[in-house]
Amino acid sequence: xxxxxxxxxxxxxxxxxxxxxxxxxxxxxxxxxxxxxxxxxxxxxxxxxxxxxxxxxxxxxxxxxxxxxxxxxxxxxxxxxxxxxxxxxxxxxxxxxxxxxxxxxxxxxxxxxxxxxxxxxxxxxxxxxxxxxxxxxxxxxxxxxxxxxxxxxxxxxxxxxxxxxxxxxxxxxxxxxxxxxxxxxxxxxxxxxxxxxxxxxxxxxxxxxxxxxxxxxxxxxxxxxxxxxxxxxxxxxxxxxxxxxxxxxxxxxxxxxxxxxxxxxxxxxxxx
Amino acid sequence: xxxxxxxxxxxxxxxxxxxxxxxxxxxxxxxxxxxxxxxxxxxxxxxxxxxxxxxxxxxxxxxxxxxxxxxxxxxxxxxxxxxxxxxxxxxxxxxxxxxxxxxxxxxxxxxxxxxxxxxxxxxxxxxxxxxxxxxxxxxxxxxxxxxxxxxxxxxxxxxxxxxxxxxxxxxxxxxxxxxxxxxxxxxxxxxxxxxxxxxxxxxxxxxxxxxxxxxxxxxxxxxxxxxxxxxxxxxxxxxxxxxxxxxxxxxxxxxxxxxxxxxxxxxxxxxxxxxxxxxxxxxxxxxxxxxxxxx
Ligand SMILES: Nc1ncnc2c1ncn2[C@@H]1O[C@H](COP(=O)(O)OP(=O)(O)OP(=O)(O)O)[C@@H](O)[C@H]1O
Ligand SMILES: [Mg+2]
Numbered sequence: 001x002x003x004x005x006x007x008x009x010x011x012x013x014x015x016x017x018x019x020x021x022x023x024x025x026x027x028x029x030x031x032x033x034x035x036x037x038x039x040x041x042x043x044x045x046x047x048x049x050x051x052x053x054x055x056x057x058x059x060x061x062x063x064x065x066x067x068x069x070x071x072x073x074x075x076x077x078x079x080x081x082x083x084x085x086x087x088x089x090x091x092x093x094x095x096x097x098x099x100x101x102x103x104x105x106x107x108x109x110x111x112x113x114x115x116x117x118x119x120x121x122x123x124x125x126x127x128x129x130x131x132x133x134x135x136x137x138x139x140x141x142x143x144x145x146x147x148x149x150x151x152x153x154x155x156x157x158x159x160x161x162x163x164x165x166x167x168x169x170x171x172x173x174x175x176x177x178x179x180x181x182x183x184x185x186x187x188x189x190x191x192x193x194x195x196x197x198x199x200x201x202x203x204x205x206x207x208x209x210x211x212x213x214x215x216x217x218x219x220x221x222x223x224x225x226x227x228x229x230x231x232x233x234x235x236x237x238x239x240x241x242x243x244x245x246x247x248x249x250x251x252x253x254x255x256x257x258x259x260x261x262x263x264x265x266x267x268x269x270x271x272x
Numbered sequence: 273x274x275x276x277x278x279x280x281x282x283x284x285x286x287x288x289x290x291x292x293x294x295x296x297x298x299x300x301x302x303x304x305x306x307x308x309x310x311x312x313x314x315x316x317x318x319x320x321x322x323x324x325x326x327x328x329x330x331x332x333x334x335x336x337x338x339x340x341x342x343x344x345x346x347x348x349x350x351x352x353x354x355x356x357x358x359x360x361x362x363x364x365x366x367x368x369x370x371x372x373x374x375x376x377x378x379x380x381x382x383x384x385x386x387x388x389x390x391x392x393x394x395x396x397x398x399x400x401x402x403x404x405x406x407x408x409x410x411x412x413x414x415x416x417x418x419x420x421x422x423x424x425x426x427x428x429x430x431x432x433x434x435x436x437x438x439x440x441x442x443x444x445x446x447x448x449x450x451x452x453x454x455x456x457x458x459x460x461x462x463x464x465x466x467x468x469x470x471x472x473x474x475x476x477x478x479x480x481x482x483x484x485x486x487x488x489x490x491x492x493x494x495x496x497x498x499x500x501x502x503x504x505x506x507x508x509x510x511x512x513x514x515x516x517x518x519x520x521x522x523x524x525x526x527x528x529x530x531x532x533x534x535x536x537x538x539x540x541x542x543x544x545x546x547x548x549x550x551x552x553x554x555x556x557x558x559x560x561x562x563x564x565x566x567x
Pocket of ligand 1: 313317
């Protein structure tokens with residue numbers, strides 16, 4: 001690629017990033033204008049929400065990067081629960097999915113069951129989790145693991161099953177020993193599909209985190225429900241927006257990891 | 273010369289009962305060490321099946337394959353295969369160098385020696401300096417060179433190639449043919465190459481085995497008495513080349529399967545000493561060979 005087209009491409013990417021954020025800023029401005037017009041307590045102005053957000057989250061000492069106690073006592077524990085449960089789910093799901101996918105018969109027996117488990121809306125199982133695990137972080141973790149596990153398992157099975165036959169023949173003809181097979185052929189080939197499952201389950205993890213916290217009364221979920229019931233609508237919107245920001249940040253982080261791990265993929269390498 | 277490969281009574285049948293399809297029937301031939309032999313046969317006659325049986329990728333339903341005397345069951349260690357579809361055969365998640373090193377990963381070879389050997393073999397196929405790239409960043413011909421390098425890196429006694437140049441352009445194809453001959457001579461390897469291209473088989477080989485239509489059986493076994501040093505232009509123009517390719521084409525078109533003792537029209541036409549016809553059990557049908565028609 002010549003220098004000029006590279007520079008042109010770079011400007012274009014930069015340009016599109018600028019436009020993206022302009023659209024975002026315009027949406028915030030639109031919110032502000034509508035809120036001024038509506039003049040309703042249920043729909044506070046964006047400037048008020050952002051101001052409260054700074055008071056609530058960014059009023060700490062400078063050595064803590066201005067992060068307030070609320071960040072350490074509410075946001076980080078919630079995040080730790082969601083990410084910890086999601087990571088456990090990822091390890092378990094990839095292992096289970098690889099075992100099921102490699103077996104000739106396991107999916108014949110378990111496939112329907114797993115599809116069924118996946119189809120149960122996890123939120124409806126909340127009462128059952130409360131009965132089994134009591135109210136607390138165990139129940140939150142169980143809820144998140146249960147609802148994020150199946151997409152990872154099914155995607156891993158799919159990936160493990162769809163290893164190209166020519167690659168299998170090649171690896172066999174090169175005498176690949178059994179103990180190298182999964183790590184060097186099966187998982188690399190299945191990685192794109194596994195990552196699709198991981199991304200899907202990450203957004204489910206955030207959703208279930210909030211729902212489980214509302215039910216069990218902790219973390220961000222508790223803040224959402226108390227601010228709502230005590231008519232602190234501006235604060236309520238701060239938590240809603242924060243969840244949006246967290247979801248976006250986590251997804252971007254996972255995409256960055258994916259770009260690193262799957263950098264070998266032709267289409268990714270091209271536009272990364 | 274010692275015998276490298278001995279195939280006897282090889283039969284392979286796909287499926288069972290009514291849907292059974294015999295792809296290869298009662299094949300017998302031997303390949304000597306250091307030979308470059310080509311198997312040429314019409315499309316769909318069972319060439320890939322034959323190679324898969326020899327490489328141990330599928331167990332043949334009948335007969336035996338011996339690699340320097342040992343019965344083949346499962347993939348032998350000192351054998352490598354180059355497949356036609358290089359883009360599917362190379363591992364896209366590994367760089368070119370890692371692809372080539374791949375077969376050394378579980379051998380007692382240090383990391384340094386591994387990359388050293390990969391670099392050497394890449395250089396011998398004319399690809400120095402691309403080790404850090406990914407296969408898809410290379411042209412088709414270069415990708416096939418990478419798979420040839422990967423097959424050669426563990427110095428296999430026998431290299432099997434299944435239509436290795438069928439998906440590259442004519443120019444690249446010529447280069448890869450010359451590369452194959454050069455590498456075979458330099459490393460003294462034994463190569464069995466399958467193709468449906470008559471010209472290619474004659475140009476490349478020391479010996480050409482002609483297969484019949486499905487189920488494959490051997491129609492003829494020709495010694496290619498062209499000079500060892502070959503040239504894409506002059507060799508292909510030479511009288512001997514033209515007469516040999518005519519002979520192979522004729523054999524493909526009307527496979528007169530010979531029984532020992534019967535007169536042999538193929539040798540009668542093309543002069544003595546070049547054709548030795550093996551036995552087979554399919555009657556000579558007058559079907560037109562697709563491969564001959566194409567060329
Ligand atoms: N897995 C399989 N199951 C059933 N039949 C098969 C299978 N593989 C190949 N065949 C059949 O066996 C015959 C020989 O196939 P094979 O691929 O060995 O031919 P080929 O000579 O390599 O063909 P080509 O020139 O197209 O590569 C074909 O008729 C094919 O339909
Ligand atoms: Mg074939």
